[in-house]
Amino acid sequence: MRAFHAAVLAAVFAAATPAQAGWITSWSAAPVRPMPGYGAMFAAPSFRNQTLVQTLRISAGGKALRIRLTNAYGETPLEIGGARVALLDAEGKEVPGSAHMLTFAGRESARVAARAPLVSDAIAMAVPDLARLSLQLYVPGETGPCSCHQTGLDTILVSPEGNYLGRTFEPVQTLQNRPFAAAIEVDAIDGAGTIAMLADSITDGIGSTLGANRRWPDYLAERLSAWAKGKWGIANQGISGNRVLNEGFGESGLARLDRDIIALPGVRYVVVFLGVNDLGMAFTPPGSPPPAPGTGLPNAGVPVTQEMLLDGYRQIVARAHDKGIKVIGATIAPYKGSLRWTEQGETVREGINAAIRAGRIFDGWVDFDKAFADPADPLQMRPGYHMGDHLHGTDAGYKAVADSIDLGLFK
Missing domain, CATH: 2.60.120 (Jelly Rolls)
Structure with a gap:
């Protein structure tokens, strides 16, 4: 029975x-x-x-x-x-x-x-x-x-x-x-998957042409389609002003990881390109403009150290791995010349980028610092690659970033 x-x-x-x-x-x-x-x-x-x-x-x-x-x-x-x-x-x-x-x-x-x-x-x-x-x-x-x-x-x-x-x-x-x-979700070909981005305004596309799909994930989607038609979806979860550790515009990367990345159907990789806002808000130059009322962005925020940010990345990796998602880390782009650049923030940025390049944090890494950098002064973005604020890209800058990615990372 x-x-x-x-x-x-x-x-x-x-x-x-x-x-x-x-x-x-x-x-x-x-x-x-x-x-x-x-x-x-x-x-x-x-x-x-x-x-x-x-x-x-x-x-x-x-x-x-x-x-x-x-x-x-x-x-x-x-x-x-x-x-x-x-x-x-x-x-x-x-x-x-x-x-x-x-x-x-x-x-x-x-x-x-x-x-x-x-x-x-x-x-x-x-x-x-x-x-x-x-x-x-x-x-x-x-x-x-x-x-x-x-x-x-x-x-x-x-x-x-x-x-x-x-x-x-x-x-x-x-x-x-x-x-x-x-x-938007699609019933795709066998073996297809999604590459998601946990990121900030540089991925959100500030500085790119309105209505033209010229963010770096858009350029990456075009490369992926030409390389392996129908295989890779892109989920651009960049939020302008976003940070790894602290809430500002949107919950922190740590707080929103489950909803904005893990819960999406088909995610097999996530590119983490966060950190510059953590540095810009923790190390604020004198005379910086105050945040907009009600945004929750402190003018001189909670102190952030290199190890705190690296531990934040490690948490993202551990939680993504629990769901079978591989994590690609992006080096933090140069931002000297922007309103929130400081020598203290630069020191932390360089330490974080060294750890990412050493392969100690992520499953793989992409060098957006190098892709954006001005050869004459690697601490700032190349002329023509930023919109004039030394922080956000242009169409040309975003294309250079997308072109710098080795598609072989995505298997």
Whole structure:
């Protein structure tokens, strides 16, 4: 009798478990708690009975996709009145016949619980590598300050009041945030995986051309597609102002690792490119500009030592390894000439970079310090590789960084 019951239970569980699809993350943007705007980091907007249209470029393609929405910082549930996705052509126009309405448990409307994500049903929609998609969200109620990625570097269209899904409209507002969109996941080829980035504004792409997908992870996605078509998705989880150890813009890298990296489908590698903000906030030159009100960034923050940062990296590695994720460390880029450079911070940066290059911390490493450095003065960025602030890159600088990566790291 026990054997019979075991056989029945096995059959029930087998029937209830769908065939495993090869879901990987092909695009992402990490949300941050609502806060005032600061430079290229925009304040969190609110919406009421409006349609939001944003353009997203994936990395790896697949035979199906699904969308991950977020209400990570919402105090109340977020109502989704409808959502629509379509392929865009090279001119940014919808490809005829490519549009699909998203569903959630079979329904076109949904409620995203407070402080939670929501994953759509899968859509049998084949998408190629580097496809550009239009994502339209209709939010019928009052959203409150949105769970947004602050630095979208693309133009988001906000409609007049009403449901404009599938219709053109004259926007009443344009934004550069990423409202409520957390990830695009694709059912990819066998053996595919995702390379995620736990990083700050240099990875977020500040200084790159608006709407052109010229962050260094974008360039890396193009290289990977040419090298191994369909195999590698990119999940850019850079948050401008982010730090390893302390909260500022977004939770610290240590605090957000589980949600922003480990929880994403298909992650096999994470590139850790954090540390310059830890140094810039711990060692603050006299006369530095104060932080924006409410940002949580101290002008002279908690002291940071080389060993504290290295221990932070070690924790990231240990926790990623628990989930079978390999960790690639990036050397901290030069920042002499920026508003927050100090000799004390430089000493710590050089010590950290020496430890990374010695192979004592990560599974592998990439030398972004060398890629950005000015040969005439390696303590600062090469002219033309930074936007004028000696800290953030340009299109040329970000391409140089992506080109410096040995693709053989990703097996």
